Amino acid sequence: MDSIVSIRGLKKYFPVKSEALFGKTTWNKAIDGIDLEIQRGEALGVVGESGSGKTTLGKLILGLHAPTEGTIDYRGHDTGRMQSSVVFQDPFSSLNPRQTVFDIVKEPLESVRGTRRGQGFRQTILDILNLVGLSEEQMFRYPHEFSGGQRQRIAIARAIVAKPLFIVFDEPTSGLDVSVQAQILNLLKELKGNSDLSYVFISHNIGVVKYICSRIAVMYRGKIVETSGNQELFDNPLHPYSQHLLSAVPVIDETRMSKIIEFEAKAADEAAVSNGCIYYSKCPIRRDICREKPPQRFDATEGHSVYCWARELDQR
Ligand SMILES: Nc1ncnc2c1ncn2[C@@H]1O[C@H](COP(=O)(O)OP(=O)(O)O)[C@@H](O)[C@H]1O
Ligand SMILES: [Mg+2]
Incomplete structure (x- = not known):
């Protein structure tokens, strides 16, 4: 290119x-x-x-x-x-x-x-x-x-x-x-x-x-x-934030809704995470490492990159 x-x-x-x-x-x-x-x-x-x-x-x-x-x-x-x-x-x-x-x-x-x-x-x-x-x-x-x-x-x-x-x-x-x-x-x-x-x-x-x-x-x-x-x-959106953006059309999924509400509630006191991933406090698929280290670029496929530990660890 x-x-x-x-x-x-x-x-x-x-x-x-x-x-x-x-x-x-x-x-x-x-x-x-x-x-x-x-x-x-x-x-x-x-x-x-x-x-x-x-x-x-x-x-x-x-x-x-x-x-x-x-x-x-x-x-x-x-x-x-x-x-x-x-x-x-x-x-x-x-x-x-x-x-x-x-x-x-x-x-x-x-x-x-x-x-x-x-x-x-x-x-x-x-x-x-x-x-x-x-x-x-x-x-x-x-x-x-x-x-x-x-x-x-x-x-x-x-x-x-x-x-x-x-x-x-x-x-x-x-x-x-x-x-x-x-x-x-x-x-x-x-x-x-x-x-x-x-x-x-x-x-x-x-x-x-x-x-x-x-x-x-x-x-x-x-x-x-x-x-x-x-x-x-x-x-095939990989980052949880991309998935959130793409799901603007409300889907009634009780489990997912209650998860989101739970995470929003926690978000305030976890916003202070400064070393890890910027999406940590809102992320439904976060791991422990996400709190500690900012995600690096992970090339999922040719031309498709994501900055997400969970996605990277899943595919390793
Ligand atoms: N000239 C500026 N001086 C100070 N802060 C700024 C200036 N331009 C943008 N910001 C701040 O930088 C952040 C990103 O703003 P911006 O680039 O306008 O975002 P977006 O275009 O995605 O809405 C915001 O917090 C905004 O307040
Ligand atoms: Mg703008």
């Missing part, structure tokens, strides 16, 4: 001033030791609950945050910023309200050396707007004149116009109505096609990720707990 971004031992800790500790600084471990490859041409999904560190990971990959520790290697390219672009959840905050669609989409072209000026821009921008489903007469309007879905189309046009190597989509459809969401997801799927372009697609919604992505990384509290091909993850 041809990887375009290679991430090793990545950490991002944010300082937190604690009143309770008399102003002493503690650390919010937003990203706490991630290894990850982004392959050329893949649509990689990053899924996990709110606060698990998805946006922080996206910003680190884009070069918008400096890592606390670890490295991001762009495989022969200078920086992430030159080769990448981003679409955030809220296009209103990322689109300059004083710029027309034309200027918004033109900006990335101007920062790429060697692009022809003048007429060349106009045709390129028009082509891109058509590609994302916007028309020529909309070219000189301002962001506030568009609906949420249309503004996201403008943001997408801006993201693809300079032909980046990869695009980070951070919850691009989260604020939209379900039907508009579906239109945007279909557009993204179409644009990707079989191209060499790589997507990093961040979402808390596993259904969205399943629809768009070829490979999925599951995040929990600053760590990746499982990576797998799309279909394989749904057929």
Whole structure:
């Protein structure tokens, strides 16, 4: 496989001033030791609950945050910023309200050396707007004149116009109505096609990720707990947290329910486990070792890795 971004031992800790500790600084471990490859041409999904560190990971990959520790290697390219672009959840905050669609989409072209000026821009921008489903007469309007879905189309046009190597989509459809969401997801799927372009697609919604992505990384509290091909993850989730995410549809299973309630009750006093697995306090299949040592990566099958002692010990 041809990887375009290679991430090793990545950490991002944010300082937190604690009143309770008399102003002493503690650390919010937003990203706490991630290894990850982004392959050329893949649509990689990053899924996990709110606060698990998805946006922080996206910003680190884009070069918008400096890592606390670890490295991001762009495989022969200078920086992430030159080769990448981003679409955030809220296009209103990322689109300059004083710029027309034309200027918004033109900006990335101007920062790429060697692009022809003048007429060349106009045709390129028009082509891109058509590609994302916007028309020529909309070219000189301002962001506030568009609906949420249309503004996201403008943001997408801006993201693809300079032909980046990869695009980070951070919850691009989260604020939209379900039907508009579906239109945007279909557009993204179409644009990707079989191209060499790589997507990093961040979402808390596993259904969205399943629809768009070829490979999925599951995040929990600053760590990746499982990576797998799309279909394989749904057929055979290995990490108990992945299983929990996939079981969002409530299944009435009395034994399992009472187990979950029992574990939730214990969770509070066991949250203090600092050496072992981050999922220890909630895990229905935990072992003693899970309290003591953080799980290492275990390759269950080709292309399917999990960070879980219980799974590893089961298969040894
Ligand atoms: N710029 C920042 N400064 C301080 N803390 C931050 C910053 N960005 C994110 N965090 C914290 O890092 C953790 C992960 O946040 P985030 O990456 O936004 O998660 P997600 O996108 O999965 O919801 C959260 O606890 C959040 O409060
Ligand atoms: Mg986020």
